[in-house]
Amino acid sequence: MAGGAVPADLAFRFGSTASAVRFVQALRPADAGPPDNALLVCDRHTAPLLPAGAPAPLVIEAEEADKDWLAVARVIDAAHRAGLDRGARLTALGGGVLCDVVAFAASVYLRGVRLVLIPTTLVAMVDAAVGGKTGIDYAGRKNLIGSFYPAAEVVIWPGALRSLPARQLAAGMAEVVKTALLGDLGLVEVLERDGGAAVTGDADAACSVIRRCLQVKGGIVAADPTERTGRRDVLNLGHTFAHALEAVTGFGPWNHGEAVAWGIARAMDLGARLGDTPGEHRTRVLALLRSLRFRLQAGAEAPPEEMVAAMAADKKRRGGQLRFVLQRGVGDTFVRAVDRADVLEVLAAAAR
Ligand SMILES: NC(=O)c1ccc[n+]([C@@H]2O[C@H](COP(=O)([O-])OP(=O)(O)OC[C@H]3O[C@@H](n4cnc5c(N)ncnc54)[C@H](O)[C@@H]3O)[C@@H](O)[C@H]2O)c1
Ligand SMILES: [Zn+2]
Structure with a gap:
């Protein structure tokens, strides 16, 4: 040391x-x-x-x-x-x-x-x-x-x-x-x-x-020690995508962290598509993840329909809509409901 x-x-x-x-x-x-x-x-x-x-x-x-x-x-x-x-x-x-x-x-x-x-x-x-x-x-x-x-x-x-x-x-x-x-x-x-x-x-x-x-x-x-107020939800940045990728690929080829890095990239894509995430922030985060050698394309491993089904199954237990943690910038994080079609489009673009 x-x-x-x-x-x-x-x-x-x-x-x-x-x-x-x-x-x-x-x-x-x-x-x-x-x-x-x-x-x-x-x-x-x-x-x-x-x-x-x-x-x-x-x-x-x-x-x-x-x-x-x-x-x-x-x-x-x-x-x-x-x-x-x-x-x-x-x-x-x-x-x-x-x-x-x-x-x-x-x-x-x-x-x-x-x-x-x-x-x-x-x-x-x-x-x-x-x-x-x-x-x-x-x-x-x-x-x-x-x-x-x-x-x-x-x-x-x-x-x-x-x-x-x-x-x-x-x-x-x-x-x-x-x-x-x-x-x-x-x-x-x-x-x-x-x-x-x-x-x-x-x-x-x-x-x-x-x-x-x-x-x-x-x-x-x-601010939310027992997860009652929703303040802790931001800790799930990238995790809705990550959990679906881990589930769809059978908990093996992608470890949790690798899936989280991929999921953060998708959260940036989704935020940008919805007009919430400025292009510069998305570009910056993707560049950082790439520089750390994370794999940011899942290709055929993440079929969009299957991924969204996995997300919906996960969400059903918590009651309803697909919700995502998105960012406007570093330290500016929020949770919002997103249409299925937008999620599918982001996943399809990431698989190409
Ligand atoms: N409580 C929480 O808030 C919280 C947050 C994040 C993750 N988790 C949980 O943590 C688990 C994942 O933990 P993880 O990523 O640390 O993996 P892990 O605990 O599964 O450890 C991975 C492997 O590394 C080995 N290992 C641990 N320390 C080592 C060392 N210094 N040198 C060599 N090998 C070592 C372990 O024996 C194991 O084989 C999941 O179950 C997850 O749910 C909990
Ligand atoms: Zn995690």
Whole structure:
């Protein structure tokens, strides 16, 4: 890690609870939790990241397919067997899946114990670890079961990113771009100038990018901690398109971040078509996504009719119309209903 100072720590308030965010240059045994009345949970990719002297972890499987009751039961069972009481601490060292599972377990074990998240993917650092959403998948639906339970503490250790596969890092970059577009013009400029090196270059640079993302996300979430007022909806920029692409292509060829980058491009196309997004903003965002090497054409993989059907199926559960998050510019984001015909036309143009 380069020498400079670690950026100032952050704190976010969500209603009556608060999350403290701490940036560390190296993970210390104490970050992984105390020896007593505590449980540390890792998966097989993150257990090797633990420093010598850290408590022995519970190692669970934490791929998306494992984000289920069984994973939660394993955590709760281990907590119970270890005799953890209401003053206990649960610590998660892992990606978004592991963080979501451990956070859910922490929210229900003894009606809630202290939760510390140490995210190890870029997605988890900029998105999953802050915002208070926990969850598991059920009956084919992502995050059908869960709770709002902000971590008491989030420890950001960018050194974890060194072992992250490139594709997984890129997935995180898509959420970084999304977050920057939602509220940090300076960060958009950093990404335009430095590209992926803004995160991979050195740990100080990574801390700065992550801190800026957390400030944007934390601000949006604090205004709507339990997703009641619609203020959080803007966090779904690019996601209606992305979810449909993931579904239509069978959750494989495109990972979530790749689909989000593609979806942000389509949100720009749609906004421009409707006259909401100025041409310069669309051009700028597409150029940024291209410079980060995201794939912006899905070709025959995204048949427009199938895509719109997938969007409609997704929306039906939330009651009706096709609605999209669109932008007039960086930090100027809104949600509006859109005619099916406009969505079809944007998808057809993107497939050509
Ligand atoms: N709670 C929220 O607000 C929120 C927000 C965004 C995403 N999520 C959830 O996060 C999940 C996606 O998380 P993700 O993108 O972090 O992927 P992930 O948790 O599935 O991890 C991807 C892979 O990377 C491995 N890994 C993790 N850290 C590593 C490291 N430092 N080095 C090497 N390998 C490592 C994991 O073991 C796994 O194999 C989804 O389930 C999504 O629903 C939740
Ligand atoms: Zn996302």
